[in-house]
Amino acid sequence: MRTEGATVAFLDIEKVVFTYPGRAPVVDGVDWRMQAGEFHCLLGRSGCGKTTLLKLAAGLLKPQSGRIVLRGGELAAPGPQVGFMFQAPTLLDWLSALDNVLLPVSLQRRPTPQDAQRALRLLDQLGLASHAQHHPRQLSGGQQSRVALARALVLEPPLLLLDEPFAALDAITRAELQDDLLRTCRERGTTVLFVTHDINEAVYLGDRIALMHGGRIVENWTITLPAPRMQAMRHGPAFNDYCARVRAAMDGAGT
Amino acid sequence: MNPTPMQARLLAAALFLVLLGLWELVVRQWGLSALVLPAPSAVAQALWSGLASGYFWPHVRATLQALFLGLAAGSIVGLLAGMALAESELLERVLKPYVVVSQVVPKLALAPLFVLWFGFGMLPTVLITALICFFPLMENTLTGLRQTDAQRLQLFRMLGATRLQTLLRLKLPMGLPPSLRGCAWPWCWRWSASSWPSSWVRAKAWAPWSSPPRA
Numbered sequence: 340m341r342t343e344g345a346t347v348a349f350l351d352i353e354k355v356v357f358t359y360p361g362r363a364p365v366v367d368g369v370d371w372r373m374q375a376g377e378f379h380c381l382l383g384r385s386g387c388g389k390t391t392l393l394k395l396a397a398g399l400l401k402p403q404s405g406r407i408v409l410r411g412g413e414l415a416a417p418g419p420q421v422g423f424m425f426q427a428p429t430l431l432d433w434l435s436a437l438d439n440v441l442l443p444v445s446l447q448r449r450p451t452p453q454d455a456q457r458a459l460r461l462l463d464q465l466g467l468a469s470h471a472q473h474h475p476r477q478l479s480g481g482q483q484s485r486v487a488l489a490r491a492l493v494l495e496p497p498l499l500l501l502d503e504p505f506a507a508l509d510a511i512t513r514a515e516l517q518d519d520l521l522r523t524c525r526e527r528g529t530t531v532l533f534v535t536h537d538i539n540e541a542v543y544l545g546d547r548i549a550l551m552h553g554g555r556i557v558e559n560w561t562i563t564l565p566a567p568r569m570q571a572m573r574h575g576p577a578f579n580d581y582c583a584r585v586r587a588a589m590d591g592a593g594t
Numbered sequence: 595m596n597p598t599p600m601q602a603r604l605l606a607a608a609l610f611l612v613l614l615g616l617w618e619l620v621v622r623q624w625g626l627s628a629l630v631l632p633a634p635s636a637v638a639q640a641l642w643s644g645l646a647s648g649y650f651w652p653h654v655r656a657t658l659q660a661l662f663l664g665l666a667a668g669s670i671v672g673l674l675a676g677m678a679l680a681e682s683e684l685l686e687r688v689l690k691p692y693v694v695v696s697q698v699v700p701k702l703a704l705a706p707l708f709v710l711w712f713g714f715g716m717l718p719t720v721l722i723t724a725l726i727c728f729f730p731l732m733e734n735t736l737t738g739l740r741q742t743d744a745q746r747l748q749l750f751r752m753l754g755a756t757r758l759q760t761l762l763r764l765k766l767p768m769g770l771p772p773s774l775r776g777c778a779w780p781w782c783w784r785w786s787a788s789s790w791p792s793s794w795v796r797a798k799a800w801a802p803w804s805s806p807p808r809a
Contacts, residue, residue, distance in 0.1 A: 397752060418754045429745045433767050446755045446763070 347411055348372040349530050350396065350498060355405035357391055365391045367554035368405070375497070378524065378531045380545035382538065382585065388554040389534045390502055396532060397423050397500050409498065419443060422491035422499040422529075426506060428483040430475040430490075436462065436482075437471040440489045447494075454493075461489040465519055481512035485519065492523060499524060501533045505540070514570055517544055521568060538589070542581045543568055550585065552592040560585065660716055664723020672728040676735025681761065686736075697729050738769025 350373040357366040365388045373379055383389045394400045396407055398417040407414045409421075417423075430439045440458040444450045450458075462471050465485040475483055484504060491499060501520075505513040521544065524531050535541050541548050542562060550558040562581060564572060572578050597605065614634050620626070621633040628636055644650040675693075679686040701722055708718035742765045750760045 399748060399752060416754070417752045421752075423749075423752045425745055425749065427745060429749050431746070431764070431767070443753045446750075446753050446759055 348408075349375040349377075349410060350532070351408040352392075352396065353405050353408065355392070355395055355402040355407060357388075357395055357400060357402050364554050366395060366402070369551075369554075369556055371549060371556060373530055373532065375530055376528045378521070378533065378544060378546050380541035380548045381532060381534045381551060382536065382541045382548055382589075383551035384536060384589070387551045389551045392551070393500050393502050393532065393534050397421055419447065419494045420496055420498065422494065422496035424487055424491045424499070424501040424504040426503045428475070428480075428487040430483055430486055432475045435472050435474055436467060436478065436486045439475065439486055440493050442490060443494050458489065458493050461492060461523075462486070464523060465489055481508055481516060484508060484516055488516070488520065488523070492527070492529070495527060495529075497530060499529050499531045501531065503535055506535075506537075513540070518568070518570070520544070525567070538582050538585050539573070542578060542585065543573065548585060550588055550592065552589075557592050558588045656716070660719040661723060663716070664720040665727050667720065668724035668727025669731050671724070672731030673735050675728070676732040677739065677761065677766075679732070680736050680739035680765070681757075693729070693732065701725050735769065739765045742768045 350371075352369055352371040355366055355369045356364055358364040367388070369392055371379075381389045381392065391400065395402055396414075398407075398414045398421065430436075431442065434442070437455070437458055438445075440462060441450045441454060444454045444458075459468070459471060462468055462485075465488065467482060467485055467489070470478060470482060475486070478486065487504070491501075505516050508516065517540065520531075523529075533541075533544055535544075542564075545562055548560045548562060549556045560581070564577060564581070618633050618635060621631055632640075641650075675689075679689060704725070705718065705722060708721055712718045712721065739761075746764060746768070747760070750764050755763070
């Protein structure tokens with residue numbers, strides 16, 4: 340229901356609690372709102388509940404209480420309206436890169452030539468045009484991550500959820516993929532929720548950062564670095580100031 | 595220095611020849627009767643004359659027929675049973691003990707019983723062959739399907755895949771040895787990629803002779 344004066348959030352996480360039976364809550368009453376087209380980072384140490392919150396937002400898990408509203412409708416089950424990228428590329432190694440990208444389509448219907456063209460365009464944008472027919476085994480780690488990103492985007496989902504997708508990559512490849520991700524999502528107007536434990540990555544990518552600790556969001560920042568981000572910003576004082584503030588808050592939350 | 599695969603194969607063949615030679619030598623040296631141990635040369639001679647005179651052929655045909663029928667029946671039932679047991683925990687709990695116990699019975703001991711029950715025809719032979727093939731296929735299918743990793747299962751859930759799609763497009767190919775995954779893939783694709791009616795229409799399009807003639 341739309342109330343006078345208040346805008347309806349694109350993704351609205353309301354007082355969400357999730358517990359595995361017989362244990363302390365993993366997600367303990369989280370409220371978070373995202374407007375369409377925003378890029379938010381969910382930052383926290385291992386075990387703080389950030390991945391669980393992401394799975395709740397994806398509909399892979401059901402909250403015990405609270406609710407998750409996506410574009411005005413309560414999220415019932417996972418589906419093509421949400422793109423998801425896991426920590427590992429999780430490609431199917433018996434399929435070519437192109438068929439891997441087309442997997443979300445082919446599980447819904449038979450892919451049309453237009454679908455194949457869209458998939459090829461995505462691969463092209465991510466610098467993999469010449470690898471479309473290669474199998475995952477023939478690709479490097481960074482290339483596999485790019486294929487996984489293309490797969491998450493092929494149905495043009497309005498919401499993209501990423502769970503530390505670049506954690507296993509070397510620093511330079513990771514920086515390239517961060518730029519690719521920002522550019523691709525900006526072109527499509529995709530709303531992105533990105534989980535990471537890397538402060539640097541969170542400040543570089545996010546318009547906003549939520550810091551999670553013990554299943555709650557304990558702190559949040561709006562990052563006002565100029566868009567589009569450039570790698571050179573990483574060395575600027577503004578960037579490092581944000582990193583230091585976030586770091587201090589993380590250290591404070593840990594004690 | 596490691597031998598190449600070709601060299602290894604040649605060595606194996608050479609060993610085979612050496613063993614045959616030794617066997618022949620032993621039989622001749624000690625003058626063993628053909629009833630105790632026939633020499634390889636005598637075996638080869640008997641085989642050749644049986645084949646040349648046509649005496650063996652009907653028997654070879656009958657054996658191959660029973661073998662293929664039994665192999666096909668055992669494999670199909672084993673594959674289906676493995677899939678059913680992998681998909682349903684309850685079915686596995688209820689049926690697995692019986693399947694395992696049935697494997698403890700030596701199958702060749704069943705042969706006289708089968709002859710008694712099903713006569714001297716092809717049927718008992720086919721049944722025994724099928725029984726022998728059934729278990730390894732069921733067991734391998736079951737373990738293969740259970741090995742699918744959790745993240746890929748979650749991916750399929752995330753993509754809204756049905757249970758049948760998850761079985762055909764993820765669990766079955768994952769359970770196959772890597773060299774076979776590519777072969778199974780087109781098959782799975784055809785069976786699950788789209789709805790039945792459209793694949794039926796495509797089948798018709800591939801076989802134009804089966805559609806009614808148009809005016």
